[in-house]
Amino acid sequence: MQDATLTWRKSTRSGAAGHCVEVATVPSTVLMRDSKDVAGPVLAFGDTDWAGFIDGVRDGEFDRPRT
Structure with missing residues (x-):
């Protein structure tokens, strides 16, 4: 999305x-x-989806397993 008004x-x-x-x-x-x-x-x-994503990040849902 190329919109010059977006920050x-x-x-x-x-x-x-x-x-x-x-x-x-x-x-x-x-x-x-x-x-x-x-x-x-x-x-x-x-x-709503963004709030769920942020909650998942904070809860470590997307953390990569340590090897």
Whole structure:
């Protein structure tokens, strides 16, 4: 989604290597894209789905198993 009115932001914890995602918000939707491919695909999450995703992140649901 290439929209000049969107304000994309990334975590303040993002490293200098740029391996991160960026988010932007529009009414009732959070957009996410790869910061290294700003012209690439954009994921869209409704408010409820985004809240569930954030809860999962906080709960460690997406943590990779340690080997």
